[in-house]
Amino acid sequence: MQTLHAADLLIAVPGTAPVPGGAVVVDGDTVAALGPYEELTAAYPRARVRRWPGVLTPGLVQRRAAALLTRAYHPDPREHAELGERPLTGDRLAALEMDDTRWSGSVRRGLQQMLRHGTTAVAGAFDSLLLSTAVARSGLRVLPVATPGEPDLDPLRGVAALADAVASPLTVGGRADLAVFDVPDEAALLERGAGTCVATVLAGRLVHRRR
Structure with a gap:
Protein backbone atom coordinates (compact mmCIF):
# COMPACT_ATOMS: atom_id res chain seq x y z
CA MET A 1 0.00 0.00 0.00
CA VAL A 61 22.61 9.34 11.00
CA GLN A 62 23.79 8.72 14.55
CA ARG A 63 27.58 8.91 14.30
CA ARG A 64 28.18 8.07 17.98
CA ALA A 65 25.99 4.98 18.01
CA ALA A 66 28.66 2.60 19.29
CA ALA A 67 29.40 4.87 22.24
CA LEU A 68 25.70 5.25 22.98
CA LEU A 69 25.28 1.48 23.10
CA THR A 70 28.50 0.51 24.91
CA ARG A 71 29.36 3.50 27.11
CA ALA A 72 25.86 4.50 28.23
CA TYR A 73 23.08 2.74 30.08
CA HIS A 74 19.52 3.43 28.93
CA PRO A 75 17.26 2.95 31.95
CA ASP A 76 14.21 0.71 31.84
CA PRO A 77 10.97 2.71 32.27
CA ARG A 78 10.54 0.92 35.60
CA GLU A 79 13.81 2.52 36.72
CA HIS A 80 12.94 6.08 35.72
CA ALA A 81 11.87 7.12 39.22
CA GLU A 82 15.26 6.05 40.57
CA LEU A 83 17.64 6.64 37.66
CA GLY A 84 15.84 9.15 35.45
CA GLU A 85 15.15 8.85 31.74
CA ARG A 86 18.45 10.05 30.28
CA PRO A 87 21.35 7.71 29.40
CA LEU A 88 23.76 7.16 32.28
CA THR A 89 27.49 7.50 31.61
CA GLY A 90 30.72 7.88 33.54
CA ASP A 91 30.53 7.46 37.30
CA ARG A 92 26.77 6.87 37.26
CA LEU A 93 27.22 3.98 34.86
CA ALA A 94 30.15 2.62 36.85
CA ALA A 95 27.97 2.53 39.98
CA LEU A 96 25.50 0.14 38.36
CA GLU A 97 25.76 -3.63 38.54
CA MET A 98 25.76 -4.60 34.88
CA ASP A 99 25.43 -8.08 33.42
CA ASP A 100 24.66 -9.40 29.92
CA THR A 101 20.90 -9.30 30.48
CA ARG A 102 20.97 -5.71 31.64
CA TRP A 103 23.26 -4.65 28.79
CA SER A 104 21.00 -6.39 26.27
CA GLY A 105 17.98 -4.44 27.51
CA SER A 106 19.96 -1.20 27.48
CA VAL A 107 21.07 -1.74 23.87
CA ARG A 108 17.52 -2.46 22.76
CA ARG A 109 16.19 0.66 24.50
CA GLY A 110 19.07 2.74 23.16
CA LEU A 111 18.16 1.79 19.60
CA GLN A 112 14.54 2.67 20.30
CA GLN A 113 15.63 6.07 21.62
CA MET A 114 17.61 6.67 18.43
CA LEU A 115 14.48 6.03 16.37
CA ARG A 116 12.65 8.56 18.54
CA HIS A 117 15.28 11.12 17.52
CA GLY A 118 14.77 10.68 13.78
CA THR A 119 17.72 8.30 13.34
CA THR A 120 17.58 5.89 10.41
CA ALA A 121 21.29 5.02 10.14
CA VAL A 122 24.09 4.35 12.59
CA ALA A 123 27.83 4.70 12.03
CA GLY A 124 30.64 2.64 13.47
CA ALA A 125 31.81 -0.90 14.04
CA PHE A 126 29.49 -3.17 16.02
CA ASP A 127 31.85 -6.05 16.68
CA SER A 128 30.16 -7.93 19.49
CA LEU A 129 27.42 -10.46 18.75
CA LEU A 130 25.06 -8.59 21.09
CA LEU A 131 25.49 -5.29 19.25
CA SER A 132 25.55 -6.65 15.71
CA THR A 133 22.42 -8.73 16.30
CA ALA A 134 20.49 -5.88 17.92
CA VAL A 135 21.43 -3.39 15.19
CA ALA A 136 20.52 -5.86 12.44
CA ARG A 137 17.13 -6.53 14.02
CA SER A 138 16.42 -2.80 14.32
CA GLY A 139 16.57 -2.33 10.54
CA LEU A 140 18.83 0.71 10.86
CA ARG A 141 21.32 1.21 8.05
CA VAL A 142 24.95 0.79 9.10
CA LEU A 143 27.54 3.26 7.80
CA PRO A 144 31.27 2.74 8.29
CA VAL A 145 32.55 6.08 9.57
CA ALA A 146 31.82 7.05 13.17
CA THR A 147 32.57 10.29 15.03
CA PRO A 148 34.48 10.13 18.31
CA GLY A 149 33.02 11.88 21.30
CA GLU A 150 30.73 11.57 24.27
CA PRO A 151 27.45 9.68 23.79
CA ASP A 152 24.58 11.96 22.75
CA LEU A 153 21.19 10.84 21.47
CA ASP A 154 20.76 14.00 19.36
CA PRO A 155 22.40 13.53 15.93
CA LEU A 156 22.05 17.28 15.36
CA ARG A 157 24.16 18.26 18.34
CA GLY A 158 27.13 20.29 17.17
CA VAL A 159 26.38 20.18 13.43
CA ALA A 160 26.39 23.38 11.38
CA ALA A 161 23.82 22.31 8.79
CA LEU A 162 21.21 19.62 8.33
CA ALA A 163 23.23 18.21 5.41
CA ASP A 164 25.91 17.17 7.91
CA ALA A 165 23.46 14.99 9.85
CA VAL A 166 21.42 13.14 7.22
CA ALA A 167 22.25 9.62 6.07
Whole structure:
Protein backbone atom coordinates (compact mmCIF):
# COMPACT_ATOMS: atom_id res chain seq x y z
CA MET A 1 0.00 0.00 0.00
CA GLN A 2 1.27 3.46 -0.85
CA THR A 3 1.50 6.06 1.89
CA LEU A 4 1.74 9.81 1.38
CA HIS A 5 3.57 11.64 4.17
CA ALA A 6 2.86 15.37 4.14
CA ALA A 7 4.26 18.19 6.28
CA ASP A 8 4.36 21.97 6.43
CA LEU A 9 7.82 21.99 4.84
CA LEU A 10 9.72 19.33 2.88
CA ILE A 11 13.53 19.35 2.82
CA ALA A 12 14.25 16.40 0.55
CA VAL A 13 17.83 17.41 -0.25
CA PRO A 14 19.42 19.55 2.48
CA GLY A 15 21.09 22.61 1.01
CA THR A 16 18.50 23.03 -1.75
CA ALA A 17 15.26 25.02 -1.69
CA PRO A 18 12.63 23.43 0.58
CA VAL A 19 9.09 22.74 -0.62
CA PRO A 20 6.33 24.42 1.42
CA GLY A 21 3.42 22.04 1.88
CA GLY A 22 5.55 19.22 0.52
CA ALA A 23 5.00 15.48 0.62
CA VAL A 24 6.67 12.13 0.02
CA VAL A 25 4.94 9.09 -1.45
CA VAL A 26 6.27 5.81 -0.09
CA ASP A 27 5.67 2.54 -1.91
CA GLY A 28 6.93 -0.41 0.13
CA ASP A 29 10.44 0.51 1.24
CA THR A 30 11.01 2.99 -1.60
CA VAL A 31 10.33 6.66 -2.29
CA ALA A 32 7.89 6.76 -5.22
CA ALA A 33 7.48 10.52 -5.55
CA LEU A 34 8.38 13.89 -4.01
CA GLY A 35 6.74 17.27 -4.42
CA PRO A 36 3.88 19.57 -3.44
CA TYR A 37 1.05 17.90 -1.53
CA GLU A 38 -1.68 18.90 -4.01
CA GLU A 39 0.19 17.44 -6.97
CA LEU A 40 0.92 14.15 -5.23
CA THR A 41 -2.60 13.64 -3.91
CA ALA A 42 -3.87 14.10 -7.46
CA ALA A 43 -1.29 11.69 -8.85
CA TYR A 44 -1.74 9.10 -6.08
CA PRO A 45 -5.44 9.32 -5.12
CA ARG A 46 -5.47 5.91 -3.44
CA ALA A 47 -2.45 6.50 -1.23
CA ARG A 48 -3.04 6.57 2.51
CA VAL A 49 -2.33 10.09 3.76
CA ARG A 50 -0.42 10.87 6.93
CA ARG A 51 -0.19 14.57 7.76
CA TRP A 52 2.50 15.76 10.16
CA PRO A 53 3.28 19.13 11.73
CA GLY A 54 6.60 20.78 10.95
CA VAL A 55 9.49 19.78 8.72
CA LEU A 56 9.90 16.51 6.82
CA THR A 57 13.54 15.58 6.19
CA PRO A 58 15.68 12.60 5.28
CA GLY A 59 16.43 10.32 8.22
CA LEU A 60 19.41 11.26 10.39
CA VAL A 61 22.61 9.34 11.00
CA GLN A 62 23.79 8.72 14.55
CA ARG A 63 27.58 8.91 14.30
CA ARG A 64 28.18 8.07 17.98
CA ALA A 65 25.99 4.98 18.01
CA ALA A 66 28.66 2.60 19.29
CA ALA A 67 29.40 4.87 22.24
CA LEU A 68 25.70 5.25 22.98
CA LEU A 69 25.28 1.48 23.10
CA THR A 70 28.50 0.51 24.91
CA ARG A 71 29.36 3.50 27.11
CA ALA A 72 25.86 4.50 28.23
CA TYR A 73 23.08 2.74 30.08
CA HIS A 74 19.52 3.43 28.93
CA PRO A 75 17.26 2.95 31.95
CA ASP A 76 14.21 0.71 31.84
CA PRO A 77 10.97 2.71 32.27
CA ARG A 78 10.54 0.92 35.60
CA GLU A 79 13.81 2.52 36.72
CA HIS A 80 12.94 6.08 35.72
CA ALA A 81 11.87 7.12 39.22
CA GLU A 82 15.26 6.05 40.57
CA LEU A 83 17.64 6.64 37.66
CA GLY A 84 15.84 9.15 35.45
CA GLU A 85 15.15 8.85 31.74
CA ARG A 86 18.45 10.05 30.28
CA PRO A 87 21.35 7.71 29.40
CA LEU A 88 23.76 7.16 32.28
CA THR A 89 27.49 7.50 31.61
CA GLY A 90 30.72 7.88 33.54
CA ASP A 91 30.53 7.46 37.30
CA ARG A 92 26.77 6.87 37.26
CA LEU A 93 27.22 3.98 34.86
CA ALA A 94 30.15 2.62 36.85
CA ALA A 95 27.97 2.53 39.98
CA LEU A 96 25.50 0.14 38.36
CA GLU A 97 25.76 -3.63 38.54
CA MET A 98 25.76 -4.60 34.88
CA ASP A 99 25.43 -8.08 33.42
CA ASP A 100 24.66 -9.40 29.92
CA THR A 101 20.90 -9.30 30.48
CA ARG A 102 20.97 -5.71 31.64
CA TRP A 103 23.26 -4.65 28.79
CA SER A 104 21.00 -6.39 26.27
CA GLY A 105 17.98 -4.44 27.51
CA SER A 106 19.96 -1.20 27.48
CA VAL A 107 21.07 -1.74 23.87
CA ARG A 108 17.52 -2.46 22.76
CA ARG A 109 16.19 0.66 24.50
CA GLY A 110 19.07 2.74 23.16
CA LEU A 111 18.16 1.79 19.60
CA GLN A 112 14.54 2.67 20.30
CA GLN A 113 15.63 6.07 21.62
CA MET A 114 17.61 6.67 18.43
CA LEU A 115 14.48 6.03 16.37
CA ARG A 116 12.65 8.56 18.54
CA HIS A 117 15.28 11.12 17.52
CA GLY A 118 14.77 10.68 13.78
CA THR A 119 17.72 8.30 13.34
CA THR A 120 17.58 5.89 10.41
CA ALA A 121 21.29 5.02 10.14
CA VAL A 122 24.09 4.35 12.59
CA ALA A 123 27.83 4.70 12.03
CA GLY A 124 30.64 2.64 13.47
CA ALA A 125 31.81 -0.90 14.04
CA PHE A 126 29.49 -3.17 16.02
CA ASP A 127 31.85 -6.05 16.68
CA SER A 128 30.16 -7.93 19.49
CA LEU A 129 27.42 -10.46 18.75
CA LEU A 130 25.06 -8.59 21.09
CA LEU A 131 25.49 -5.29 19.25
CA SER A 132 25.55 -6.65 15.71
CA THR A 133 22.42 -8.73 16.30
CA ALA A 134 20.49 -5.88 17.92
CA VAL A 135 21.43 -3.39 15.19
CA ALA A 136 20.52 -5.86 12.44
CA ARG A 137 17.13 -6.53 14.02
CA SER A 138 16.42 -2.80 14.32
CA GLY A 139 16.57 -2.33 10.54
CA LEU A 140 18.83 0.71 10.86
CA ARG A 141 21.32 1.21 8.05
CA VAL A 142 24.95 0.79 9.10
CA LEU A 143 27.54 3.26 7.80
CA PRO A 144 31.27 2.74 8.29
CA VAL A 145 32.55 6.08 9.57
CA ALA A 146 31.82 7.05 13.17
CA THR A 147 32.57 10.29 15.03
CA PRO A 148 34.48 10.13 18.31
CA GLY A 149 33.02 11.88 21.30
CA GLU A 150 30.73 11.57 24.27
CA PRO A 151 27.45 9.68 23.79
CA ASP A 152 24.58 11.96 22.75
CA LEU A 153 21.19 10.84 21.47
CA ASP A 154 20.76 14.00 19.36
CA PRO A 155 22.40 13.53 15.93
CA LEU A 156 22.05 17.28 15.36
CA ARG A 157 24.16 18.26 18.34
CA GLY A 158 27.13 20.29 17.17
CA VAL A 159 26.38 20.18 13.43
CA ALA A 160 26.39 23.38 11.38
CA ALA A 161 23.82 22.31 8.79
CA LEU A 162 21.21 19.62 8.33
CA ALA A 163 23.23 18.21 5.41
CA ASP A 164 25.91 17.17 7.91
CA ALA A 165 23.46 14.99 9.85
CA VAL A 166 21.42 13.14 7.22
CA ALA A 167 22.25 9.62 6.07
CA SER A 168 21.33 10.38 2.44
CA PRO A 169 18.93 12.73 0.59
CA LEU A 170 15.40 11.67 -0.27
CA THR A 171 15.30 10.69 -3.93
CA VAL A 172 12.77 8.91 -6.12
CA GLY A 173 13.69 5.24 -6.17
CA GLY A 174 15.78 5.56 -3.01
CA ARG A 175 15.14 3.91 0.31
CA ALA A 176 12.27 5.51 2.22
CA ASP A 177 14.08 6.67 5.36
CA LEU A 178 12.63 9.93 6.63
CA ALA A 179 11.83 11.88 9.77
CA VAL A 180 9.46 14.68 10.74
CA PHE A 181 10.22 17.35 13.33
CA ASP A 182 7.73 19.73 14.93
CA VAL A 183 9.63 22.92 14.04
CA PRO A 184 8.99 25.59 11.38
CA ASP A 185 12.28 25.40 9.45
CA GLU A 186 15.85 24.10 9.35
CA ALA A 187 17.21 26.88 11.57
CA ALA A 188 14.73 26.03 14.31
CA LEU A 189 15.50 22.34 13.92
CA LEU A 190 19.22 22.91 14.43
CA GLU A 191 18.50 25.14 17.41
CA ARG A 192 15.97 22.86 19.13
CA GLY A 193 17.42 19.51 18.11
CA ALA A 194 16.16 16.08 17.18
CA GLY A 195 14.16 15.76 20.38
CA THR A 196 11.42 17.53 18.40
CA CYS A 197 10.92 14.40 16.26
CA VAL A 198 7.27 13.43 15.84
CA ALA A 199 7.69 10.58 13.35
CA THR A 200 10.39 8.31 11.96
CA VAL A 201 9.94 6.14 8.87
CA LEU A 202 12.52 3.39 8.37
CA ALA A 203 12.55 1.61 5.00
CA GLY A 204 8.91 2.64 4.57
CA ARG A 205 7.78 1.51 8.03
CA LEU A 206 6.49 3.98 10.60
CA VAL A 207 8.71 2.98 13.54
CA HIS A 208 8.12 6.01 15.75
CA ARG A 209 5.13 8.28 16.19
CA ARG A 210 4.90 10.75 19.05
CA ARG A 211 1.58 10.31 20.80
